[in-house]
Amino acid sequence: MSVADYHDIETAAAPAHPDVHPDMPPGVIVGGPLVHAKLVESYILMGIFLSGSVAGLMWAFLQGVTWIEWSLFAIMYTVTTIGIGVGAHRMLVHRSFKPNVVVKFLLCAAAQMAGQGSLLKWVGNHRRHHLYADDVGDPHSPYLDGKGWAFATRLKGWLHAHNGWLFDDTMTDNSVYAKDMLADPMVMMFTRTRWFWYMLSLVVIPGVWGYAFGGFHGMMGTVLFAGLLRGYLMVMSSVAVGSVCHRIGYRRFDETRDRSTNELILSVLTFGEGLHNNHHRFPRDAYISHAWYEPDLNGWIIRGLARLGLVRDVVDASKLHRVRAEGSANAVEETA
Ligand SMILES: [Zn+2]
Numbered sequence: 460m461s462v463a464d465y466h467d468i469e470t471a472a473a474p475a476h477p478d479v480h481p482d483m484p485p486g487v488i489v490g491g492p493l494v495h496a497k498l499v500e501s502y503i504l505m506g507i508f509l510s511g512s513v514a515g516l517m518w519a520f521l522q523g524v525t526w527i528e529w530s531l532f533a534i535m536y537t538v539t540t541i542g543i544g545v546g547a548h549r550m551l552v553h554r555s556f557k558p559n560v561v562v563k564f565l566l567c568a569a570a571q572m573a574g575q576g577s578l579l580k581w582v583g584n585h586r587r588h589h590l591y592a593d594d595v596g597d598p599h600s601p602y603l604d605g606k607g608w609a610f611a612t613r614l615k616g617w618l619h620a621h622n623g624w625l626f627d628d629t630m631t632d633n634s635v636y637a638k639d640m641l642a643d644p645m646v647m648m649f650t651r652t653r654w655f656w657y658m659l660s661l662v663v664i665p666g667v668w669g670y671a672f673g674g675f676h677g678m679m680g681t682v683l684f685a686g687l688l689r690g691y692l693m694v695m696s697s698v699a700v701g702s703v704c705h706r707i708g709y710r711r712f713d714e715t716r717d718r719s720t721n722e723l724i725l726s727v728l729t730f731g732e733g734l735h736n737n738h739h740r741f742p743r744d745a746y747i748s749h750a751w752y753e754p755d756l757n758g759w760i761i762r763g764l765a766r767l768g769l770v771r772d773v774v775d776a777s778k779l780h781r782v783r784a785e786g787s788a789n790a791v792e793e794t795a
């Protein structure tokens with residue numbers, strides 16, 4: 460299938476399917492060529508990540524790793540985690556701030572290098588998750604499968620939310636959930652060239668770094684450990700937000716109709732994305748911490764970029780909510 464075919468199909472409407480829950484909302488594609496393309500990409504990517512991770516672990520135990528591998532591991536984990544959290548999630552999905560064109564390009568590149576599918580697919584899936592969180596239509600709820608049927612066991616639900624949804628026969632219709640992304644030339648450029656960015660992140664940059672500081676031996680170790688193993692661990696930390704943060708942790712905002720939670724260890728690993736209950740309550744907020752002990756590095760980065768004048772119109776919906784609530788409380792006091 461050519462790239463052109465792929466995008467023609469992405470804009471096609473979802474056909475009706477007898478196999479899905481009767482309350483399934485529009486914009487869910489079941490079966491067909493696009494789902495086939497999704498499955499092919501999921502299997503190739505997971506095959507690369509899994510085999511590379513096994514090789515990376517074996518290399519670490521048999522050959523050992525030095526500052527060369529660890530330094531690039533830290534750099535690339537940081538770059539791709541910021542890319543997904545600040546770029547794909549808060550900038551593209553939720554429009555939490557407006558970037559200048561250079562910042563947008565760099566954040567899109569960093570997000571695409573995470574190897575989590577195209578930016579277009581990421582945005583469509585995540586918006587559908589918010590709209591139907593833990594209800595029929597959620598692509599990765601630990602309570603319902605991709606077709607809207609409840610899971611018989613907790614383990615099945617957790618496996619689906621963590622990884623299984625990448626391999627089921629359903630798909631988000633991006634002409635419903637990501638129309639703006641389909642019309643965004645930069646996002647579509649990254650979507651079309653996604654394999655270039657995956658390879659840059661997993662093989663090319665680690666290879667060059669390792670060869671420059673450690674010759675051929677350094678190159679092998681850095682590609683396997685800081686490229687492929689790091690790439691897989693970073694994907695795992697991201698998908699754990701969908702599986703863990705709808706099951707384990709505390710709920711600051713019990714009024715959300717989903718079962719999202721805040722989980723602090725994952726908040727450290729994902730630079731803030733684990734504050735998922737806060738995020739479901741105020742999805743457009745650029746900064747999602749509501750207490751000193753809730754770490755949100757991605758939010759601090761956005762605030763820093765705003766201070767430098769590199770991004771603007773930073774959304775703070777929870778502050779607006781607080782001000783309005785205080786305003787109405789004062790009004791009630793005055794009229795009492
Ligand atoms: Zn969620």
Ligand SMILES: [Zn+2]
Pocket residue numbers: 548552553585589738742
């Ligand atoms: Zn979100």
